[in-house]
Amino acid sequence: MSSVSLERGNPRKNPPVKSPGVRLAPDKKIDEIIEAAIDAAPECVRQRVILPSIDWSLVSPHNVGLLLGSLAQARMAVPGWLAKSLLVAGHTISEDLARSLRGAHAVLNRLNCASGELHERDAISAALGTLALDADLDPELVVAIIRRLVALSWDSEALHLALSQLHRVPNALKPAAELFGKHVARLPAARMRVSGFSTIHSFAEMLTPAFAAQGWRADVREGDFGSALTDLIAPPEGVDALVLLLDLDGILQRNWRQPAGELLAVLTERADMLGSALDVFSSRAGVPLLISTIPVPAAPGIGFLDRHHAAGVRNAVDTINRRILDAAAASSRIVVIDADHALSTLPARDQVDPKLWYYGRLPYSSEATRLLAFAFADAWKLLKRGPAKVVAVDFDNTLWGGVYGDDGLERLACGDDFPGNAFLGLQQECLRLKGQGLLLVGLSKNNPDAMSVFGRHLGMALKAEDFASVAVNWEPKPDNIRKIARELNLGLDSFLFLDDSPHEREAMRRLCPEVLVPEMPLDPAERPLWLRRLVATWPVRLTAEDEARADLYEVGRKAEAAKAEASSLEDYLRGLEQRLVLSFVGRDTLVRIAQMHQRTNQFNLTTRRLTESEIAGIAGDEGRGIVVLGKVSDRFGDHGIVIVATVIIHEREAVIHTLLMSCRVIGREVERAFLGELLRELRQRGVTQVRGDYIPTAKNAMVRDFYENAGFTASRSDDEGATAWSLTIGKKKLPASKFVTVSWET
């Protein structure tokens, strides 16, 4: 730790890597100090002084040579922290000294030595492949390696490393930004509507790298601010998934004057509101929903009472999460991303950045946003590709400690005692996966009698018959796995390969690149939890029963669809307590009305882009027509002006010239209530015949049937698909909505 802090004591001293030997600061005094430090290198290394703070990109290779020489003379290895700063600065360490270097240090040293020859590239590719999967790499080294690979024009290696490390090294893309851009453009698109209850822009942006790391191009359409509920009940079309990022403050919008005693009722209402919107979604949407839970709050609302008292913030989080989980349990379309798990590496207080919340209602800190985006991408990949179907597992030092052929049965470690219990733990995890429906396959380089271990050793959880197939022989494992894949009639891409030997893993990656070969932790104690964290083993649904239930649900859905949908939608709409207040356009609203005419694309019958003066012309004193607008508010707050119509009136006939509504309130019958009231107003003015056009555009298909649903009849249509509709309003019943209370502004 201390070396890191010394070294990074002044981040300004770490400018981008410059090529070695370029002296940027010909400052004699500094040079003298550095030279003196190099002379005293062994002592400086021992005490960890001076050397950690030197910017080695300013030091010539010659002087670095002197430094390494004096360490060699003192028979000292180059410590990791010094090797790192030298290598990141672009220096090389001679082969003699480099022997102590491992992993990323060794790779960077080889890259710094490399001149770009093909044979060098081949020689290092396997090591790079292993590095890419390493979950503990030093982020600075990762960035330096990528930068060096880009400099050598070894593009595919640079890109692969950047994409594989992106989830933990946000800067990995910096040196490879251009490569990344080209790469992403070629990936298959994942078209998503992204919404929430607060600002989701940063999250939406972060989905690009997160999805790219999993092999998809995030094609994101951001919902309006706070449009989560609207998107649930009127799922957007033309997307592959709806993505919702939740946050507590956005949903709760608490009234601070409310006594604590009443909070429970409010909370339950909000949770039910979200719950019924989720039910509506799962009954009518054709695409999956990826939704996050709300993470543990950054601070308790009422101290020790927070989890059980109705006014507790944590209680609110739990209540709302419960409702989400209930909805997900009943629907095969809803995938829940557990925010607490996704953010588990980040303390709760760092999951939020209060100034960003106050500045622009950003619900999460940038680090938390990143982690959440990657968790959503994991869920997407799992949904698309499904989990692995087969776990192919090695025996010696993987399922038990020791080597059967050398140690014999008695000395194999597996059982209730330490350290064998760690191996037993991995066997139990294998059984758990078997219970999830994965097939177990044994792949061991052993004499065939190694299979007898499972029956003879008392500590084993696995039995020989747990394996769907085994290859216990001395053939190469890639050959064996291919044979078994044919035998089981499964593709290699449904195999997960667990082996403690880096050589076996590398051979498998090379010869069967389709097989998923994760880097297993060196420490057997880490492996059981590691395996649980491996997303490729996560089921989308759990048991055959669940599958069956999902199918039943599907059947039931068709039969009950209309009913269920109607009832849950009705509950939802009734609970909204919508109020629509109509008024005529005035000086204060003219600008907004003109703006809406310019911007609204979807719910827009004619898409006539009227300007302020044109609108004023219709609403003017000459009595040409009226311009009516509607403001909507509901229990969640005020939506402002969301709907407007301009109507030209000629004696007993009226023509609806424009009629448009903001997407924010689509699917809530606001348009129906508005039209009804507009017609009533026209009738009062002596109008008997109302006409309206539907002019199709690329974006307004959603209102194609608007007039028909309101009881109008089509009078004619032209070649472009525009339809003219008309309605005689005598004593006829006008359209209305029982979910919207209508009034006129007084």
Add this chain to the structure above:
Amino acid sequence: MDTCPIREELSYPEIASIFSDVFQYAGPVARETSPDDVERWDSLQHIALIRALETTFSIRLSMDEMMEIRSAGDIENILQRHGV
């Protein structure tokens, strides 16, 4: 107060690279450089700027500082205050 016609150079060269990363701004960055000069420096990208400053210099900025930043010079003043 007299205005200084000479554009002052930055003592933190990282600011220029942050401007290029965050705003895709290729022009020269001086202490006077402000949202008027940088097209994409709007209220939304201001958040990205704050984040970039925080990660690059390993500091945490306050709400006041977030509002205080109206030019590259303001950033330098704040960095100095943070002892960067």
